[in-house]
Amino acid sequence: MDGFLSAAALLPPDLRRAALALGPEERDVCEELRLRRDRPMTALLAGREYGLDAGPVTETLLRAVLEAATGASLHAAEQQLCRGFVSAPGGVRVGVCGTAVLGPGGMEGLRDVSSLSIRVPRAAVGCADNIWERLTAGSFRSTLILSPPGGGKTTLLRELIRRLSGAGYRVAVADERGEIAGVSGGAAGFDLGPSADVMTGAPKAAGAAMLLRAMNPQVLAMDEAAEDGDVRALLAAAGCGVRLLATAHGERGGGESPAVAALLASGAFRRRVWVECREGQRRYFVEDIPCG
Amino acid sequence: MRLTGAVLLAAAGLLAGLTARRAMEARVRRLTELLGLLELLAMELSRFRTPMPELFGGLAGRTRGAASELCARVSAGLDTLGERTFSDIWAEAAAPLTAEERDLLGPLGTVLGRYGAEEQLLAVERCRHETEQAREAAAAALRDRGRLAVGLGAAGGAALAVLLI
Structure with a gap:
């Protein structure tokens, strides 16, 4: 629907x-x-x-x-x-x-x-077209999507999951609020591609740990990594060689929350995407995060 | 002809007595079935926090008679949630119950699904307690007056038959 x-x-x-x-x-x-x-x-x-x-x-x-x-x-x-x-x-x-x-x-x-x-949930198919090649140049590297609340992070995350899954990556999705996949009665309301596995309803950190143990993912996706437990779960996954795709609150040129600062300082993410929303139009800015 | 009429009168009296007894038995049976539903409802809410659509869909198959029919009607009515409130759906599902059963179970419709599990459990427990009391009263009535009803019916029919003859 x-x-x-x-x-x-x-x-x-x-x-x-x-x-x-x-x-x-x-x-x-x-x-x-x-x-x-x-x-x-x-x-x-x-x-x-x-x-x-x-x-x-x-x-x-x-x-x-x-x-x-x-x-x-x-x-x-x-x-x-x-x-x-x-x-x-x-x-x-x-x-x-x-x-x-x-x-x-x-x-x-x-x-x-x-x-x-x-x-209102949106499946904005094609919204990542302009940044897809940059994000997957060589191979997909761990990416953090940042914007203020309501900026369209989840929409972009959903589209990137769909594209990665379509490109053959096994993507495990820790979908605590059921917003990413729109699962209802076990069936996903949004198309997340052929190789996405969704854990709905579990707290993000616990869901991520379960997905790591059970689903052998290549990419772990999580919306709104905001708490220490979420950060720890992401870093644990990165330590296992799993690539990360996550969103967090942040504003370009603005301050970072302690959780986001910890994520960026960890070295686990290699790219970040800033989402800017002006008068309903969204623009994406991709930046590489220097190692070390 | 008179003899046939007398036999029919006697039989009618006996039948009336048996019908009264069957109504008492049915009351006990239906209240027992509803009591079973309330016990399962309390267990599902307290242990599993089962969502209502799943809960009533499942309970329709795990309960009997009046309780099973009530659950099936609630389950079907939940398809229209949003158009109607749960309270309306419950009231409509409870409409075919007897007046006594509606009085007992009706108030649940304003609590189920609307409040937290603890509040719902309190309401279910109160309803279960009242239904248990009603069932005990119905069982006592059956015990005390069941045979009496059959006897009175038979005796009344026989008396009329004698008068006719």
Whole structure:
């Protein structure tokens, strides 16, 4: 199913009608549908939010979206919810804001949901055409994709996985949020090529370790390496001779998070791709990372 | 002719008694089936956090009678989730149950799938407790009044038959 339709399918009928009233061109550039309690729903189009023609979002509507996103199974998504998101069918990710419920072990839940951000997944086939030859000159070398949130890292990652897999690399994908492959009921919603193996739902570090043990990958792919555990898992894979393809938050010319700094300093990555998004247009900049 | 009428009256009385007893037996059986469903539901939620579509699809095959039919209706209704809320789907699936069963299980529809596992388990446990009490009451009624119903039916039919003769 089209990514926009997958996202809109989570909305209750009235909100869905408002979303589907967007024209084809607007749907093509729609990045997110955002719902905030007591405010009208908005659509994020090419980096700007526009109000949609629907009444204020109520708590009941927010709950209905979560119910649709989880298949009426909030209990099965509690761990994800504690990390601030829910994975829905079709590779749709729903970001959740509300009041955190804290317990002795940290965050135990989320109540009084106040905002939802429904991310529209995209399969941008061909988006890596301009950088593909550079990334695979000689052979594919470990690559880190960097951009600010919402910059299009996951879209590029998905396309590179598809291309690498099509080129014969065994690509293991640690897809914690189900966004990369859009797996639903065991079947991938996005084409990741003929030789990609996807571990969905497991925390990235644990998923990566399982993939390394079980699937003998040539390339390990991971979205948003942000925590120490993710970095350790990537470095462990690199130490085993597996090439890496990962994304992380970062801005060209801006600072780096400690996790990204650690990844770059490790020497495990040989190239980085900066993604810049201006007025809905994405540009990619490839840089070699000098050894040592 | 009168003799035939008398026999028919006696038989009708006996049949009415047997029907009343069968209704009592059916009530106990259905409540037992629903109790089995609630126990499985609690186990699946507490141990496996099974998502609802998978849960009710599986339970339809693992439960019997009224419980199995209820699960099958919920499972089929979940295909329309998004168009309708789980609460609506549950209410529609529970509609063919008896009024007593709907009173017992109906409130679950507002909790299942909507809250965390602990809250759902509390609701299922409360429902299970009330259903257990209803089943015990139904079993006691069957024990105390089952034979009485058959006896009264037979006696009433016989009395009418005698009067006719």
